[in-house]
Amino acid sequence: MKGLVLNIQRFSTHDGPGVRTTVFLKGCTNSCAWCHNPESIRPRPEVQIYPERCLGCGRCIEVCQAGAHQLVEGAKGYHRERCQHCGRCAEECFSGALVAAGRSLEVEEVMAQILEDAPYYRHSQGGATFSGGEPLMQQEFLRELLRACRDQGIHTAVETAGNYPWPFLAELLPSIDLVMYDLKIADPGKHRRYIGNDGERIRANLQLLGAAGKPLIVRTPVIGGVNDTPEEIGSIARFIADFPELLYYELLPYHTLGQAKLQSLGLEEEERFTTPSKEHLHELAEVARQFVGQVRPN
Ligand code: SF4
Numbered sequence: 258m259k260g261l262v263l264n265i266q267r268f269s270t271h272d273g274p275g276v277r278t279t280v281f282l283k284g285c286t287n288s289c290a291w292c293h294n295p296e297s298i299r300p301r302p303e304v305q306i307y308p309e310r311c312l313g314c315g316r317c318i319e320v321c322q323a324g325a326h327q328l329v330e331g332a333k334g335y336h337r338e339r340c341q342h343c344g345r346c347a348e349e350c351f352s353g354a355l356v357a358a359g360r361s362l363e364v365e366e367v368m369a370q371i372l373e374d375a376p377y378y379r380h381s382q383g384g385a386t387f388s389g390g391e392p393l394m395q396q397e398f399l400r401e402l403l404r405a406c407r408d409q410g411i412h413t414a415v416e417t418a419g420n421y422p423w424p425f426l427a428e429l430l431p432s433i434d435l436v437m438y439d440l441k442i443a444d445p446g447k448h449r450r451y452i453g454n455d456g457e458r459i460r461a462n463l464q465l466l467g468a469a470g471k472p473l474i475v476r477t478p479v480i481g482g483v484n485d486t487p488e489e490i491g492s493i494a495r496f497i498a499d500f501p502e503l504l505y506y507e508l509l510p511y512h513t514l515g516q517a518k519l520q521s522l523g524l525e526e527e528e529r530f531t532t533p534s535k536e537h538l539h540e541l542a543e544v545a546r547q548f549v550g551q552v553r554p555n
């Protein structure tokens with residue numbers, strides 16, 4: 258079985274316990290206004306363009322059968338609307354001006370990369386993490402990957418934002434050791450404005466997950482001007498306070514890495530957001546601690 262993989266990151270230390278290999282699957286069911294990985298949103302291969310790196314070798318023009326790359330008055334031009342997403346030009350571009358976002362890979366190809374670091378998982382209590390985008394969007398592919406990890410005795414974590422029917426996740430839970438769940442905004446109106454839906458299904462799924470007794474980490478990216486208030490963070494912390502297997506609640510500061518990526522995909526930045534200071538993040542963590550025992554940052 259094949260799936261659309263954005264990236265496989267080895268020696269990851271922020272996506273669950275120990276040393277991990279994180280597999281990013283492409284395609285997402287939310288549309289967060291501040292997305293720091295916009296190349297993960299669309300469920301199809303894409304080419305990211307960084308014109309300042311172009312050396313003018315012309316290889317992309319030669320290999321593109323859709324005529325998307327052309328010379329216009331001596332300069333390299335690109336017609337994104339003509340692209341058929343074959344990825345050939347990115348394979349031929351050695352300067353890094355064209356970067357393929359999304360490759361179709363077999364379960365066995367992904368597993369071969371995961372298994373390369375199996376000794377490190379054993380020594381560090383690490384494993385494999387499946388992230389995105391929204392990994393549940395490729396539920397069948399994810400199911401096969403989880404099953405293959407289970408067969409090899411590899412610890413599995415899934416990073417999810419919860420916007421899909423509950424049975425999608427419920428069916429996979431027996432093969433998952435840890436769920437890392439993003440709850441970004443408590444207020445339904447704000448959720449609709451910044452994420453594209455009112456968040457009701459996301460909260461309902463988290464409620465069911467919390468009751469399912471699966472080891473769980475809940476995370477909130479803290480975005481200046483959106484959810485960096487005691488009301489928002491307190492409301493989320495109160496919501497998750499009674500989950501029996503909650504390992505901890507984590508606040509992650511917004512960063513601006515997504516801005517350059519938007520341009521490379523031909524997308525416009527609609528709104529600017531700010532990164533909360535360390536002090537403010539610690540103040541918000543204090544608010545969350547009124548409801549939840551373990552909160553990061555410590
Ligand atoms: S292959 Fe890359 S470096 Fe060569 S012309 Fe195309 S974009 Fe520029």
Ligand code: SF4
Nearest residue numbers: 321340341343344346
């Ligand atoms: S991905 Fe394929 S169709 Fe699209 S620009 Fe590159 S070579 Fe042309």
